[in-house]
Amino acid sequence: MPLLQTLHQRFRRFSFSAPWNLFLITAGSFLVAFAVKSLAAPFGLLTGGMSGLGLLCFYLFPNLSAGVWYFLLNVPVFVLGWVSVSRRFILYSLYGMTAVTVFIEAIDYVAPIRDIWLAVIACGACMGLGIGMAMRSLGSTGGVDILAVMCKERFNISIGTFDFWFNIAVFAAGFSFLDLHIMLYSLAMTLIISMVTDYCLRIFANRVMVLIISEKPREVLDVVLGQLDRGATVLSGRGGYTGQGKEVVLTMINGIQLKRLEELVYSIDPRAFTIMGSGFHVLGEGFSPRKVY
Structure with a gap:
């Protein structure tokens, strides 16, 4: 690795x-x-x-x-x-x-x-x-x-x-x-x-934003950081029905890694809830650098 x-x-x-x-x-x-x-x-x-x-x-x-x-x-x-x-x-x-x-x-x-x-x-x-x-x-x-x-x-x-x-x-x-x-x-x-x-x-620049809500957020975070080599942010959330506090993992990946992330997340937590959306315009380390004209 x-x-x-x-x-x-x-x-x-x-x-x-x-x-x-x-x-x-x-x-x-x-x-x-x-x-x-x-x-x-x-x-x-x-x-x-x-x-x-x-x-x-x-x-x-x-x-x-x-x-x-x-x-x-x-x-x-x-x-x-x-x-x-x-x-x-x-x-x-x-x-x-x-x-x-x-x-x-x-x-x-x-x-x-x-x-x-x-x-x-x-x-x-x-x-x-x-x-x-x-x-x-x-x-x-x-x-x-x-x-x-x-x-x-x-x-x-x-x-x-x-x-x-x-x-x-x-x-x-x-x-x-x-x-x-x-x-x-x-x-x-x-x-x-x-x-x-x-x-x-x-x-050449397909980016996907993924929000992962799981009962095992730390395990999910470990595979994102370790196996996918992507950064992640842990957000504080709360269940709308139960009111219980939750940790939500936010990460940006490229389109090629999307299926791999899905397999890793659901092998850890089959009941995980994931939200995936387009993130075409992404600036930052590991993705597109900001162009200074």
Whole structure:
């Protein structure tokens, strides 16, 4: 058990390290660039965010490539971000923006897809996965994410709300200049991007809050601390009917450990009462660190 705990702690530290964050940003940037260059651009589709604005500029002014437009649009954003958010976030995001630009310029492969609906689905899934991977790091791929963080820090506007209104503006411009059918396909693709991004964030960060009411709280606490290697809090409670005092064990675990906890608890006390609920946004030691922008 000490060896397993040591390996787990080492992996946890590595997952918060610079090499891991750079890997996530690099892989995510490649997927975003591939979606833009190989799937969206050949059909004239418009993605959301800064990449979508870059594509719109490319469609209207094709003298510059999509990668160059993406880079130029990001320059003023990074200038603003340099004085508004943390250097760490900006430097990671600068790397992500550069990686996306380089990949867009380097990729000349066009996916052999003839059906535009297949392109919509493939592009939405690919870009959503790329964005989701980059957002799991301590940076981003640049562009809208930086503007959204600035608005969140200064005006308490949520990142999702800012992304929504920014995309509304991009698509409003797209409806003014591009074919109506293409824009409707692009709206469907944006929905797929949002769904895949959300799924990627949840599948890698599924947290469950568990309240355990048992006649043997100390034994339950021992298995949570020892066998599951999770922290726990003992709450003071009182039975609503009997009025008797009880100790309630509160713990946070990941989704993989859920069944294991259930087996351990009911092997100790078959009459235990457990309450399990989603705890997706969890900050603290052993889970997600707080991001300081």
